[in-house]
Amino acid sequence: EEIAKIEAENEEFGRRCRIIFDRVKPELIKEHYDWSMYIEPDSGDYFIDPDPEVCFQKARQKHPTAILCGMRINETGACGRI
16 A cells, blocks of 8 residues: 555656656757756756756755656657666
8 A cells, every 4th residue: 555655656756747848858859969857846947967967966956855857858858778
């Protein structure tokens, strides 16, 4: 029961981040392809940088305790391949 609750919360978090990503992707993908992006869904803030660590630090500076979602600015938002 607890596992199902956590999984549902994670899915909702991912859905909220995906909405923000899908909204800004068309304007960013042309000039910032494959850059890192961190999203804080409660505020709607997102941060981009070609260096993933710098991008994370930008997000942490403004939202030090928030849970962040890391993505790549590309067609899928995926950070790599499995």
